[in-house]
Amino acid sequence: MNTYSIIVVPAHGVAPGEQVRLAPGETLRFGRTAVAPTVAFAGDAAGVDHRRLTIPHHGVSRTAGEIVAGGTYWSLSNLSTASTYVVENPEGAGEHIKIAPGRIEAPVPFEFSRVVLPAADELLTFDVWAPRHDYADATIANCPGDPTTLAFPLDRSKRYFLVLAALCEGRLRGEPHAPLPTVEQVVGRLRPVWPQVNRASVQWNIDYLAVKLRLKQPPEAADCGPRLNGKKESLVSLALRFDLVRESELTVLDEQKVTAP
Known part of the structure; x- marks a missing residue:
């Protein structure tokens, strides 16, 4: 049985080695820098090893945000100080939610999601799949x-x-x-x-x-x-x-x- 609950797919490709799979409770921080920062966040446990998605664009904060996998959903923290992030449902005919600067662990309900980050004169994206969405009988x-x-x-x-x-x-x-x-x-x-x-x-x-x-x-x-x-x-x-x-x-x-x- 697979243990992961969400899959993060970088915009530059969907090869299996480029996808990041997260089990419930695991986190993925994303931002411009390749090395995870030393600053601690609320709820961090001593010695926690956070995984990292690097987005090498000068318009993206060094520590832009964090994804936390839940059992059948995931949450997004916007760690920037000025930019609002948008999470789109690609199958939802325009359905989306906005994550304000500083918002912590906003739950995302979509099975397919596209995270949109404003970066200078561009809009950068990556996808998040939640294939473990369950439906009651x-x-x-x-x-x-x-x-x-x-x-x-x-x-x-x-x-x-x-x-x-x-x-x-x-x-x-x-x-x-x-x-x-x-x-x-x-x-x-x-x-x-x-x-x-x-x-x-x-x-x-x-x-x-x-x-x-x-x-x-x-x-x-x-x-x-x-x-x-x-x-x-x-x-x-x-x-x-x-x-x-x-x-x-x-x-x-x-x-x-x-x-x-």
Whole structure:
């Protein structure tokens, strides 16, 4: 079982070695300098080793902020004295929150987030994924006791579910041995409901699903093994085995909807 709860993806790339995975309670400080400062922050324990994301831009504070991973969410501290940070939901049609200068541990509710830092005449960004967002079983909402947490929490309003549905469509429609669609075919299938879709965005969502559905181990894990091959086949096999996509849900592929850019 993976222990991390969030993944920080620098803007310059998404290669596994460039991503930073944080377990609940771990912190990541970011800023212009490569060496963590010696100043202590509220709640720091003696000897705590804070990880560091360097953003080498003269418009970024030396110690610009800090991310703290929670169990199914994360928080952001804005350690600058003058700049407001914005956290965008790339799938939220403009949904965002603002983190004022000096604000400590503001909770971020989005599964996908883009942190935007004003830096001189530029806007710099990095992404934060929270693939462990959990959703309670709606069938027991009116029952007493603690809700059941799903083993494979999926938000069916997200684009990754569209991609998963498109991958599963052929086999769900009565062709159990149908070859899986190519990325280009998925792009064509989704364009009516997701006009901005392209090859890169489909591949990104396939990679994300592999993380969210726990088919990929973090690269630093001792038993991470070789790079996952047959990613699409593994995703579809898992989805069909556990009914993560049902034939009745394929209607999402034909619904006309407005999507975020």
